[in-house]
């Protein structure tokens with residue numbers, strides 16, 4: 001999908017898209033490395049959008065790994081299925097996704113990679129999404145998400161950072177990827 005088409009979706013759904021262009025390959029590599037996707041047996045991606053991070057995940061994950069992407073936007077979900085025919089995508093809201101419908105209650109993801117615009121979300125939605133997905137992260141599993149530099153200091157950005165520290169262990173930040181639009185860094189933490 002072109003940057004122009006992504007921008008068109010942004011105009012229609014500002015709050016949920018939360019970015020004017022897809023993430024850069026440099027940010028995609030940074031988040032994939034921080035999440036240690038290369039050794040994950042099962043990967044969950046939240047908000048894959050047009051697949052900017054997905055492409056890097058697909059390159060890094062072992063061939064035997066299982067992947068699930070949960071994408072709210074129906075057009076994006078359809079395009080993702082065409083672009084990555086071997087990966088599974090569900091058109092759903094992460095905070096409502098029924099994991100029990102597709103995996104056993106004791107099955108977990110080794111890694112969760114998020115492309116969600118947390119700083120655009122009200123705190124109730126931040127909490128609802130984490131409440132839904134974190135119980136599905138394996139003990140010691142990695143949760144990685146990016147934050148736009150500057151936005152992380154807004155009230156919603158601070159709230160999300162506090163939630164990460166509250167719900168997960170050893171939250172760290174990477175160096176900023178200045179070439180991304182807008183510049184962004186990665187939060188990574190363990191269950």
Ligand SMILES: C[S@@+](CC[C@H](N)C(=O)[O-])C[C@H]1O[C@@H](n2cnc3c(N)ncnc32)[C@H](O)[C@@H]1O
Pocket residue numbers: 016017018019021022023046047048049050051052053070071072073076092093094095114115116117
């Ligand atoms: C900032 S864009 C990121 C897209 C892509 N991951 C990237 O980095 O270029 C956020 C994406 O999250 C999706 N999204 C927003 N809220 C969501 C939710 N509650 N559940 C699942 N996906 C959501 C949007 O539709 C959009 O595709």
